[in-house]
Structure formats: C-alpha cells, structure tokens
Amino acid sequence: MKMLFIIMIQFIFFIIKQMGQFLNVEILKQNKEEKKLNKVTYIQFWDQNREKQLNQIQKNDNNNNNKNNNNKNNNNNNNNNNEQFLPEFNSNIIFERLKHQKEFIFQINECHFINKKSRHGFRFEKISETQKNISYLLFLLKNFYFVFGVIQRKKVFFQQIFFKQFQD
Incomplete structure (x- = not known):
C-alpha cells in the first residue's frame, strides 16, 4: 500500500514535469513567431x-x-x-517595466522582458498577457516539482514522517 502511494505521487509529478516541458516548448515557438512579426522596440531616452x-x-x-x-x-x-x-522620457513606462521584471526575478525562458542597458537606453521586448500568465504558471509548477523532488530523494525520511500516522 505504501509503495503504491509513493508510485502514484511520482507519477503525478512526472506528468506535471512533462506538462511544464511541453508548455515551455510552445512558449518558445510563439516567442520566435512574435519576434519575426514584432521588431524589438527601442526607447531612446537621450537621442529622442x-x-x-x-x-x-x-x-x-x-x-x-x-x-x-x-x-x-x-x-x-x-x-x-x-x-x-x-532627456525626455516617461517615468511611468520605466516603473511598469521594472515592476514587471521584479515579479519575474526567476526567469523560466526568454519570453520575459529583456531589460538590457545599451548606449541608447533600455530595450524591451513585446510579449502578450497570455505568455506572462503561462510563464508564471510554469514557474510555480517547476518550483512545486522541485520541492517535492527533493522530498522524494529522501524517501526514508519522508516515509518516517508521513506513514507514522498509519503505523500508529
């Protein structure tokens, strides 16, 4: 019974990992297509x-x-x-970009805003709202899988804590 429960947990996390990889590939494909359509916009503060x-x-x-x-x-x-x-620039634009970047400190892939300081100022890539939401979900899923993966590696410790209730 215990082994069956452990196998079920491993299977669930395996499925979560596969979904994460699939979504990751889909986002990268969408990102390449959008890069072809939408050129990178430059906000040139000092040359404006x-x-x-x-x-x-x-x-x-x-x-x-x-x-x-x-x-x-x-x-x-x-x-x-x-x-x-x-320089003439809109401080609200910068604030929004920095706020967005702060929310995604742990970047999953290249679909987030790329914030690089160049000679002309800052460069930002356009991404859609759905990509933001999907990448955030991916971030949560990957961390969730990682945490429980660490617990699974220490099976003896996990069993001692979790199955103690059933043994009593």
Whole structure:
C-alpha cells in the first residue's frame, strides 16, 4: 500500500514535469513567431528629439544675442537652455517595466522582458498577457516539482514522517 502511494505521487509529478516541458516548448515557438512579426522596440531616452532640442537652443542663443539683455536675464536664459539638454522620457513606462521584471526575478525562458542597458537606453521586448500568465504558471509548477523532488530523494525520511500516522 505504501509503495503504491509513493508510485502514484511520482507519477503525478512526472506528468506535471512533462506538462511544464511541453508548455515551455510552445512558449518558445510563439516567442520566435512574435519576434519575426514584432521588431524589438527601442526607447531612446537621450537621442529622442535631439535635433529639435539643438535647433531650439540655437534659436534661443540667437535671440539672446540680438536682444542684448542684462547679465541676469542672460543667465536665466542659459539656465533654461541647459534644462533642454535633459532627456525626455516617461517615468511611468520605466516603473511598469521594472515592476514587471521584479515579479519575474526567476526567469523560466526568454519570453520575459529583456531589460538590457545599451548606449541608447533600455530595450524591451513585446510579449502578450497570455505568455506572462503561462510563464508564471510554469514557474510555480517547476518550483512545486522541485520541492517535492527533493522530498522524494529522501524517501526514508519522508516515509518516517508521513506513514507514522498509519503505523500508529
């Protein structure tokens, strides 16, 4: 009876493992197809509207030279010009990406957001909501199987604890 129960538990975990591998392969196939369709989008913080900013700064400089204002006014204009060099980006976008990445610290495969800092800024891959949900389920399944696999390796210890109730 005990051996039958142990064999049933092993069979259940074997099925869970096979399902996890199958889903993993399916996600990778979907990911390759989406990579062909959707090109990787680049969010370029520091290169965004660079030419427009430079043109505006040159216009402001020309206006300042033509007006010949006081030193105080020139200093104020220079401060305003310096602010235009700051990168324009939406902080909410970054927060959402980082929050998402924090939820998936343990990456199962490459279908998650790839967050790499490049010369131009950050690069993010587009993935669908279903892929996020499936990969999270896979993460839970794999950890579940791993934990019980460790217990199964120590069968003697497991039997002593679990079957003590039946022996009494």
